[in-house]
Amino acid sequence: MSRPKLLAVASGGGHWTQLLRMRRAFDDFDVSYVSTFEGHVDNLGGARLYIVPDASRFDVKPFGKIFWRALKVMVKERPKVIVTTGSAPMLAFMLLGRMMGVHTLWIDSIANTQKLSSSGRMARKFVNTCVSQWPEVAQKEDVAYWGQVL
Incomplete structure (x- = not known):
């Protein structure tokens, strides 16, 4: 019996570090991974890694390419679960x-x-579960708190 597929997605830096701490x-x-940085492939023990452009609310032009790439990855991988530490x-x-x-x-x-981050405030409107790593923020923002990824 094959294992269910999980897509773990995060941009580089602290988001990526936190995601890997949950491995x-x-x-x-x-598990397959998505990042904005190709250099992360060495940390994955042979797992599949997909790269998407970076973007932010200050640089929205790449979102079209990101969405198209995300669609391709989703169709290819067919995950049962997607986990992200944000971005x-x-x-x-x-x-x-x-x-x-x-x-999600x-x-x-x-x-x-x-x-919550500005992306987190958007995401909580449509994801299955939104979690803060701070109990005070979770209570204030009406999202779940499960502890911290340290």
Whole structure:
């Protein structure tokens, strides 16, 4: 019996570091990764890695390319679950995933100590589960708190 597919998505830097710290939770899945940085392939032990352009609310031009790439990855991988530790480029995966009936989990970055990130505030409107890594933020923003990814 094959393992269900999980798509783990995050941009580089702290988002990526937090995502990799959760890898043991993915042990029962066939995992593929998405990042904005090709250099991350060395950390994955042979797992599939897809690259998308980086983008932000200050640079929205790449979102068209990101959405198109996300659609291609989603059709190829057919994940049952998508997990992200946030960042704007990964919104495309979460939105497409939700539209395709995939369970979506947004874990807002631990750097957001006072409120959800702007991407997290958007994502919580359509993902299955949105989590803050700070109990005060979770209560204030009416999202889940499961602890911190340290």
